[in-house]
Amino acid sequence: MxxxxxxxxxxxxxHLWSNENAGxxxxxxxxxxxxxxxxxxxxxxxxxxxxxxxxxxxxxxxxxxxxxxxxxxxxxxxxxxxxxxxxxxxxxxxxxxxxxxxxxxxxxxxxxxxxxxxxxxxxxxxxxxxxxxxxxxPYTLEMRSMAHLGLIGFPNAGKSTLLRAISRARPKVAPYPFTTLKPYVGMVQYDDYEQVAVADLPGLIPDSHKNRGLGIQFLQHAERCMGLLYILDVSLDTPWEYLDTLQFEISQFNENLLNRPQLIIANKMDLPNAIENLEILKNRTKLPVIAISAKLGSNIKELLHTIRIIYDENKDNSGYYFFYLTVYIC
The missing domain is CATH 2.70.210.12 (GTP1/OBG domain)
Incomplete structure (x- = not known):
């Protein structure tokens, strides 16, 4: 700067005509x-x-x-x-x-x-x-943009597609893992002009707490969210095991994270085997589960309603949870 x-x-x-030494x-x-x-x-x-x-x-x-x-x-x-x-x-x-x-x-x-x-x-x-x-x-600016809720899931679970469906954010969507390498924030607009910030966080893999994949960087992003939204691809075999892995990795990084509001989003309900897996998933967890298809927009309204409930119940006690984006200024 x-x-x-x-x-x-x-x-x-x-110079004056009447005073040549005007000074x-x-x-x-x-x-x-x-x-x-x-x-x-x-x-x-x-x-x-x-x-x-x-x-x-x-x-x-x-x-x-x-x-x-x-x-x-x-x-x-x-x-x-x-x-x-x-x-x-x-x-x-x-x-x-x-x-x-x-x-x-x-x-x-x-x-x-x-x-x-x-x-x-x-x-x-x-x-x-x-x-x-x-x-x-020269300065380094770090944007501590508040993300009320963070989308957490394995690569290709549909996090970016869902963020596109519920906000104007346009993260990259592609049929291969790790298309999201940095957090994207989408602002969910409600009819009463309230805005809820939802972050599309980079994909998590097993042993992330040991810094595999995006590792600690990912978990630091999750740590700075008020609530956690687990997004699972229920068309895969045993999606409940993916949920166990997500919760394990988060607990290994900071066990207090599991005390924050949590919601399971069962995505890709338009694909085969999703309905059968959804019932098994509901029986294996005590967390609330909402079934959607981010690609087709199915049941998005119910999801947004639940997100608003989580936000309203926790906004006064959330404190400040941040993720960092850095810009170098000369």
Missing amino acids: VGGKGGDGCISFL PDGGDGGNGGHVILRASNNVKDLSLLSSVLKADNGEKGYNKDCHGKSADHCIVDVPIGTVIKDSEEKVVGDLGDEGLMFIAARGGAGGKGNHFFISDTEQAPKISEYGAEGEDI
Whole structure:
């Protein structure tokens, strides 16, 4: 991030028909603008943020003691909860509240014109100052976007397809494992204008707690969700074993995660064997189960209703659970 350069001071001498010694009248330069980060509810991610943020330069000074105009500050809105780290990975700012600001790069001061340097011993100074350069500081921004609920499942369970069905998020969907390599957030809109953030988390595999696959990175994402939505492909053989594996991996990472609200989403009900497996699954778990087909949109309305119930019952006691997306700013 680069602050604006200060405007240069002016060297000028006033000439009047009635006073040939009117004296120096060079004005000062204007100050350069700051680069300021501001937390805003209107911004959901860092995708629109440029990798280089630069404020405008101050205007130079003019004759007749006219000072240059100071540049406007470059104010950039970022999501609430954005963490700012310096080049040494030290946290220097945490924008946790609406409207909170962080001055990332200060603009340079404007240079003084020669009128400023008048003294008892020097009545006609022929010197001025250059405007100071603005600060040039690299930062790392980590977006602590709150995800109320996280979609957890094995690769190709249909997490991305479901997120597409219930929100405007457009994660990649493809018929091969690990199409999702980073979290995607979708905002579920309700008729009363309430918004529930649902995160499509990267797929989990056995021994993830030992850092296999995306491993610890995945589990850290799950740790920062208010509730867990297990999505299972019930068309596969023994889908209940997949559920046991998911819960085991999560408990090995942090056993307290299983105390959070949990819901099983039985996906791909349009495929053979799904109905028979669904009944067995319900008999093998005490968690609530909702059967859907994300591809065909079957029973999505009931799922959204259940998600809203979970959100309403836990939003006041959820605290802040975050997953991190990082952007490097020069």
